[in-house]
Amino acid sequence: MLLVNQFFHPSSAAASQLLTDLARHLANTGTGVTIICGRSNYGIMNPGELSGVGIRHVPNLPFGHARFGRILSYGSFYAGAVLLALAARRPSIVLTLTTPPLISLAGTLLKKLRGVPHFIWEMDVYPNIAVELGVLSPNSRLTRLIGALADWSRRNADGVIVLGDDMKEILIARGIQPDKIFVSENWADDVEITPLPFPDGSLNLLYSGNLGLAHDIETLQGAMLSCTAPDMASRIQFTFAGGGPRRESLEAFARTHGLVNVAFRDYCSRDKLAKSLAEGHVGVVTQQSGVIGSVVPSKLYGILAAGRPVIYVGPRATTCARVIERFNCGWQIDPGDVRGLIAVLRHLDQNREAVYAAGGRAREAFEQNYTRAIGVRRITQILTGQVRVKQRSDGVEPSALDRRRDAVINPDLVNHTPETGQ
Numbered sequence: 001m002l003l004v005n006q007f008f009h010p011s012s013a014a015a016s017q018l019l020t021d022l023a024r025h026l027a028n029t030g031t032g033v034t035i036i037c038g039r040s041n042y043g044i045m046n047p048g049e050l051s052g053v054g055i056r057h058v059p060n061l062p063f064g065h066a067r068f069g070r071i072l073s074y075g076s077f078y079a080g081a082v083l084l085a086l087a088a089r090r091p092s093i094v095l096t097l098t099t100p101p102l103i104s105l106a107g108t109l110l111k112k113l114r115g116v117p118h119f120i121w122e123m124d125v126y127p128n129i130a131v132e133l134g135v136l137s138p139n140s141r142l143t144r145l146i147g148a149l150a151d152w153s154r155r156n157a158d159g160v161i162v163l164g165d166d167m168k169e170i171l172i173a174r175g176i177q178p179d180k181i182f183v184s185e186n187w188a189d190d191v192e193i194t195p196l197p198f199p200d201g202s203l204n205l206l207y208s209g210n211l212g213l214a215h216d217i218e219t220l221q222g223a224m225l226s227c228t229a230p231d232m233a234s235r236i237q238f239t240f241a242g243g244g245p246r247r248e249s250l251e252a253f254a255r256t257h258g259l260v261n262v263a264f265r266d267y268c269s270r271d272k273l274a275k276s277l278a279e280g281h282v283g284v285v286t287q288q289s290g291v292i293g294s295v296v297p298s299k300l301y302g303i304l305a306a307g308r309p310v311i312y313v314g315p316r317a318t319t320c321a322r323v324i325e326r327f328n329c330g331w332q333i334d335p336g337d338v339r340g341l342i343a344v345l346r347h348l349d350q351n352r353e354a355v356y357a358a359g360g361r362a363r364e365a366f367e368q369n370y371t372r373a374i375g376v377r378r379i380t381q382i383l384t385g386q387v388r389v390k391q392r393s394d395g396v397e398p399s400a401l402d403r404r405r406d407a408v409i410n411p412d413l414v415n416h417t418p419e420t421g422q
Contacts, residue, residue, distance in 0.1 A: 001026060001031060001032070001033055001034070001091055001092060001093045001094070001095060001383070002034050002036065002085065002088060002091035002093070002094045002095070002110075002116075003019060003022070003023060003033065003034070003035050003036070003094075003095050003096075003097075004035075004036045004037075004081055004085060004094065004095070004096045004097065004103055004106055004107065005019055005035075005036075005037055005096070005097035005098075005099050005103070006037060006038040006058075006073075006074070006077045006081075006099040006100055006103070007019075007037065007038070007099055008020060008023075008035050008037035008038075008055070009023075009050050012267055012269075012270075013099075013210075014123075014186075014209070014210070014298040014299070015097055015098075015099060015123045017270070018186060018187070018298070018375075019035075019097065020050065021187070021189070021372050021375070021376055022376050022379055022380075023035060023050070023053045024050065024052075024053070025372075025376040025377075025380070026376075026380065027051070027052030027053050028052065032054075033052070033053045033054065034053075034054040034055075034056060034088065034091070035053060035054065035055045035056065036056045036058065036081050036084050036085060036088075037055065037056075037057060037058070038057065038058050038073075038077045039057050039058070039059060056084050056088070058076075058077050058080035058081050058084060059076075059080060073100075074099075074100030074101070075100075077100055077103075078100055078102070078103060078106075081103060081106055082105075082106045082109065085106045085107075085109070085110055086106075086109065086110070086113070090114050090116060091110075091116055092116075092117070093116070093117050093118075093119065093383055093384075094106075094107045094110050094111070094116050094117070094118050094119070095107070095118075095119045095120075095121055095383065096118070096119075096120055096121070097120075097121045097122075097123055098120075098121070098122055098123045098124050098125075098126065099123065099124075101124075101126040101127075101130075101146065101150070102126070102146065102149055102150060102153070104118075104120045104150070104153040104154070104157070105149060105153050107119075107120065107153070107157070108152070108153045108156050108157070111156065111157075111158075112156070117158045118156070118157050118158055119157060119158055119159045119160070119161060119382070119383055120153065120154060120157045120159075120160045120161065121161045121379070122160060122161065122162050122163070122167060122171070123163070123295075124294060124295050125167060125170050125171065125293065125294045125295075126146060126147075126150050127143050127146040127147045127150065128170060128174075128293075128294045129214065129291060129294035129295060130143070130146075131143060132214075132288070132290040132291045132294055133213045133214060133288075133290075133291070147174070151174055151175060151176065154171065154174075154176045154180075155175075155176060155177070155180075157180070158180075159180055159181075159182055159382060159383075160176060160180055160181050160182070161182050161183075161184050161379065161382055162181055162182070162183055162184070163183075163184070163185060163186055163296035163298075163319065164183060164185060164293070164296045164318070164319030164322070165183060165319065165322070166292055166293035166296070166317060166318050166319050166322075167183075167293045167294070167296060167319070168181050168183055168293075169293055170292075170293035170294060182382045184375070184378040184379055184382060185296075185301075185319065185323075185369070185370065185375075185378075186296070186298045186300075186301050186370070186375065187301055187370045187371060187372050187374060187375025187376075188301040188302040188304065188305040188366070188370060188371075188372070189270065189305070189372050190305055190366070190367070190371040190372055190373075191372070192270050192271060192273060192274060193273055193274045193277065193302055193305035193306055194274055194305070194306075194307075195278070195306060195307030195308075195359070195363050196274060196275065196278035196306070196307075197278070198278075198281055198352075198355070198356060198359070199278070199279060199280075199281065201237075202234060202235050202236060202237045202261075202349075203235060203236050203237065203281050203282070203345065203348055203349045203352075203355075204237040204238075204239055204279065204280045204281050204282075205236070205237065205238050205239065205280060205281070205282050205284050205311065205345070206239045206241065206276075206277065206279060206280025206281075206282070206283055206284060206308075207220075207238075207239070207240045207241070207242070207283075207284040207285075207286075208241045208242055208273075208276060208277060208280075208283065208299060208302065208303075209241075209242045209244075209297075209298075209299040209302075210242055210243060210244035210299075211240070211242065211243070211244035211245070211246040211247045211250060212244045212245060212246065213245060213246065213288075214287060214288050214291045214294070214295050215244075215246060215286045215287060215288065215297075216286040216287060216288050216289070216313050216314065216335045217246050217249075217250050217286065218335075218336070219286070219313045219333065219335055219336055219337065219338055219341060220238070220250075220284070220286065220313065220341075221250070221253055222338030222341075223238075223338055223341045223342055223345065224238055224253075224254070224257075224259055224261075224262055225257060225259075226338065226342050227261060227342075227345070228257070228258075228259060228261075232345075232346075233260065233261050234261070235349050236261060236345055236349060237261050237262075237263070238259075238261060238262045238263070239262075239263045239264075239265065239279070239280060240262075240263070240264050240265070241264075241265040241266070241267070241268065241276055242265075242266075242267050243266070243267055247264070251264055273302065274305075274306060277302060277303065277305075277306035277308060278306060278308075280308060281308070281348070281352075281355050282308060282309050282310070282311050282330075282348065282355060283299070283300075283302075283303030283306070283308045283309070283310050283311070284310075284311050284312075284313070285297050285299055285300050285303070285310055285311070285312045285313070285314065285320055286312070286313040286314055286335075287312075287313070287314030287315065287318060287320065287335075288314075288335065289314070289315050289334075289335040289336075292315050292317055292318055293318070296318070296319045296320070297314075297320060300312075300320050300323065301366065301370045303362065304323075304329065304362045304363065304365055304366035304370060305363070305366050305370070305371075306363075307359045307360065307362055307363035308359050308362060309329055309330045309331075309355055309358030309359050309361075309362055310324055310329060310330030310331070310362065311330060311331050311333065311341070311344065312324055312330060312331070312332045312333065313333045313334075313335060313341065314332070314333075314335060315334070315335065316332060316334070320332075323365070326365075327361055327362065327364075327365035328358070328361055329358050329359075329361045329362035329365055330358060330362070331344050
């Protein structure tokens with residue numbers, strides 16, 4: 001398999017960690033895996049070798065959060081990745097992610113020119129996310145061009161993998177065939193992240209990960225100001241661990257208002273993430289009201305893995321809100337509802353048993369649905385299963401090599417017997 005994305009091991013970017021997990025799984029099952037990725041300077045927190053995976057680095061320009069720097073980094077990676085993909089040995093399957101935007105076109109070219117099955121793993125829906133965050137204007141020529149190219153690639157793909165039903169709804173609205181879209185929610189590492197005892201002391205709300213443009217911080221700021229009152233400041237703590245383009249402004253806000261119960265930490269490596277997450281009583285996830293379906297925050301799954309309940313500041317019609325409601329493992333707050341958030345914090349401060357019980361349900365939901373093994377298996381079954389279906393529908397029998405590959409990756413597809421349905 002050929003996998004293409006700008007961020008990969010050892011970057012701590014969410015897409016990088018998910019793709020690394022998938023590549024490691026495929027390699028461990030004997031599948032040949034090649035990655036085309038950039039030499040990322042973004043969040044290098046997971047050093048070490050990754051055995052069994054061939055890595056082809058594109059000498060792209062460094063990534064930056066400033067618009068011009070990001071465009072240059074994306075453009076240089078895109079050019080190098082397309083050349084490497086076209087020059088590579090013909091893979092059985094190519095999987096492209098969405099960093100940079102439109103990198104799926106490299107997979108479409110391979111499909112058109114060399115007959116390679118192509119799948120897109122959507123981490124962000126473009127151009128929707130760029131429009132919703134004000135990076136692109138809704139009706140500009142550039143927006144229409146990006147949308148047309150992205151949708152052309154999606155329509156020509158063998159499958160499009162999305163992170164939730166809200167993301168699927170966005171693509172259907174863009175005219176992508178529903179039967180081509182496959183929902184596969186993200187996951188976390190259940191080996192590296194295990195529940196640890198809840199800490200003593202004040203109620204600690206922990207935001208762990210990237211503070212990006214799609215994340216609501218204004219509601220948190222309102223709650224932080226309200227918690228400066230004498231009856232709250234010593235009882236509720238806010239901790240932010242990570243980075244991202246909105247962290248600097250949040251730190252400046254805390255300094256300006258002299259918030260003594262707000263702390264900031266840097267990213268931590270995956271082997272220390274369990275300990276870091278355990279320092280919070282509640283994990284915090286936020287999402288802007290305008291980005292429903294365009295993104296799905298992956299930090300949710302690490303919180304569930306740590307056995308912590310979730311406070312989600314974001315719209316109800318999102319994957320995060322649906323997970324919380326389905327498993328009763330946290331509390332959803334509408335963006336801007338500072339009073340609602342403060343009411344929840346007061347309740348949890350005075351009812352720690354509610355925190356502990358919701359944390360137990362969070363871990364139970366995680367073990368049943370969102371472990372690394374479950375997540376990577378979902379992705380590989382989509383990839384191999386749809387290739388097999390397409391081969392048979394076209395009247396093309398898979399080769400002996402394909403049969404051996406599928407037997408390693410997904411034995412159920414090869415051993416399926418129509419007579420028994422097993």
